[in-house]
Amino acid sequence: MAVASPLKTPLFDWHQSHGGRMVEFGGWLMPVQYSTIVEEHRAVRERVGLFDISHMGRLTFDGPGALDWIERVTTNHAAKLAVNQIQYSLMPNDRGGLIDDILVYRTPHGYTIVCNASNRPNVVPQLEAHREGADANFIDRTLDTAMIAVQGPLAAAVVQPLFDQDLGAVRYYRLAMGRVLGDVDTVVSRTGYTGEDGLELIVPAGQAERVWAALLESGRAHGIIPCGLGARDTLRFEAAMPLYGHELADDINPYAAGLGWAVKLDKGEFVGREALRAFRASPGSTRVGLRLDGKRIARQGAWVLQGGVKVGEVTSGTFAPTLQASLAMALVETAAAEAGTALEVDVRGHSEPAKVVPLPFYRRPAAS
Amino acid sequence: MDPSTLLYLPSHEWVHLDGKIATIGISKFAVDQLTDLLMIDLPEVGKALTAGKGFGEIESVKSVSELYAPVSGKVTEVNSAVVDDLQVLSEDPFGKGWLIKVEVDDPSATSDLLDRAAYEKKVAEEEH
Numbered sequence: 001m002a003v004a005s006p007l008k009t010p011l012f013d014w015h016q017s018h019g020g021r022m023v024e025f026g027g028w029l030m031p032v033q034y035s036t037i038v039e040e041h042r043a044v045r046e047r048v049g050l051f052d053i054s055h056m057g058r059l060t061f062d063g064p065g066a067l068d069w070i071e072r073v074t075t076n077h078a079a080k081l082a083v084n085q086i087q088y089s090l091m092p093n094d095r096g097g098l099i100d101d102i103l104v105y106r107t108p109h110g111y112t113i114v115c116n117a118s119n120r121p122n123v124v125p126q127l128e129a130h131r132e133g134a135d136a137n138f139i140d141r142t143l144d145t146a147m148i149a150v151q152g153p154l155a156a157a158v159v160q161p162l163f164d165q166d167l168g169a170v171r172y173y174r175l176a177m178g179r180v181l182g183d184v185d186t187v188v189s190r191t192g193y194t195g196e197d198g199l200e201l202i203v204p205a206g207q208a209e210r211v212w213a214a215l216l217e218s219g220r221a222h223g224i225i226p227c228g229l230g231a232r233d234t235l236r237f238e239a240a241m242p243l244y245g246h247e248l249a250d251d252i253n254p255y256a257a258g259l260g261w262a263v264k265l266d267k268g269e270f271v272g273r274e275a276l277r278a279f280r281a282s283p284g285s286t287r288v289g290l291r292l293d294g295k296r297i298a299r300q301g302a303w304v305l306q307g308g309v310k311v312g313e314v315t316s317g318t319f320a321p322t323l324q325a326s327l328a329m330a331l332v333e334t335a336a337a338e339a340g341t342a343l344e345v346d347v348r349g350h351s352e353p354a355k356v357v358p359l360p361f362y363r364r365p366a367a368s
Numbered sequence: 369m370d371p372s373t374l375l376y377l378p379s380h381e382w383v384h385l386d387g388k389i390a391t392i393g394i395s396k397f398a399v400d401q402l403t404d405l406l407m408i409d410l411p412e413v414g415k416a417l418t419a420g421k422g423f424g425e426i427e428s429v430k431s432v433s434e435l436y437a438p439v440s441g442k443v444t445e446v447n448s449a450v451v452d453d454l455q456v457l458s459e460d461p462f463g464k465g466w467l468i469k470v471e472v473d474d475p476s477a478t479s480d481l482l483d484r485a486a487y488e489k490k491v492a493e494e495e496h
Contacts, residue, residue: 032430036403037429038404230430294407295406295407296427319406319429348432
């Protein structure tokens with residue numbers, strides 16, 4: 001099999017010339033950090049940070065058959081979406097595991113699915129396989145657009161001066177189509193992956209550097225800094241957002257992952273429905289939060305033990321910059337999942353005491 | 369320590385030899401790559417090290433990295449200032465941030481180590 005060389009986002013040159021430490025991630029060359037992960041993490045919790053998320057897949061649909069087609073391959077009820085609304089959904093396989101977790105946007109023109117970078121090569125064939133003569137157009141817009149996330153309590157203050165629509169009307173999980181900088185057609189959505197308020201901009205690839213520079217300029221007075229995938233991961237971790245390949249995988253069912261709310265078994269027929277029905281009755285394991293006593297980090301794959309007996313495995317672990325503790329998410333047997341349960345994690349041969357704690361680890365303060 | 373007079377492993381440990389006593393640390397490049405250091409595990413005094421084998425580990429937000437012994441010998445001293453506060457290592461990896469001292473079995477057994485020029489060449493390759 002030919003090994004494809006990694007893709008570059010329209011902002012690649014900017015990252016390289018501004019100290020971005022580039023790594024390969026999901027088939028793309030992406031900045032993992034510019035300063036330090038902790039500094040970038042803090043900027044997002046306290047002020048605002050700017051992320052290039054152009055590696056994520058953007059797949060657009062239009063035509064009368066688009067909705068039914070999306071419903072057939074996803075677990076949530078896309079038909080419930082109002083125009084300009086966004087829904088978190090899952091793309092299951094026929095065994096009740098997951099091909100990806102996605103966002104479904106309903107725009108005035110149709111639908112857009114935003115998927116994970118590394119899963120786009122699996123998502124697109126799954127869509128094609130279940131097209132079933134749908135009267136709809138489908139275009140993969142990933143390479144001719146860019147996606148920029150502005151995350152943090154000051155995100156709206158940074159974006160609003162550049163955007164010709166009122167962001168006050170764009171509530172959580174809503175979008176608006178308009179223009180930035182007077183002439184750049186842009187979709188602005190309010191979703192985010194950090195636990196903070198945040199906005200994402202989808203712009204034409206050729207305008208990406210211009211918009212990125214304008215956001216940095218607009219955010220200068222607010223202390224904005226560019227942030228990489230490293231901080232994106234510690235931020236999403238504290239907010240307990242699942243990450244594909246960690247909390248989600250083709251052999252992890254959504255009920256075990258704590259995402260049963262995104263599966264609507266009664267919406268009609270869809271891929272994997274019968275397998276998912278069985279998993280709802282017995283998910284087999286439960287996603288939990290763990291707080292370790294020491295500073296050692298429980299990384300993915302570390303065994304979780306109870307009295308020396310294996311009861312699960314860590315899916316993600318890190319030192320949480322906001323909470324200043326070694327934390328982990330794990331899939332454990334349901335009997336060991338109750339908050340307060342004392343467990344151990346085998347961290348490279350060291351048995352580290354840990355306690356089950358509620359998720360998310362971090363929740364942003366209520367807006368005042 | 370003067371970085372230009374030290375010997376290095378490709379895995380970024382440095383060693384300074386003074387007779388039979390070797391002082392061991394990790395390079396500024398390694399510290400910069402790791403960033404956000406969390407904790408370090410170092411051996412106890414008296415522990416025997418084997419050149420090329422692991423003698424401890426250092427954990428950062430991003431990853432955990434094994435520390436490799438540049439020389440064989442017995443640990444005579446551990447820098448508790450670094451264990452207590454990794455800031456010392458971040459700020460001065462070639463000085464106050466040294467990690468351990470070792471009484472070396474054979475001070476002439478350094479042929480696998482890189483001089484500064486060879487190490488810098490290796491680092492430059494790694495950055496690409």
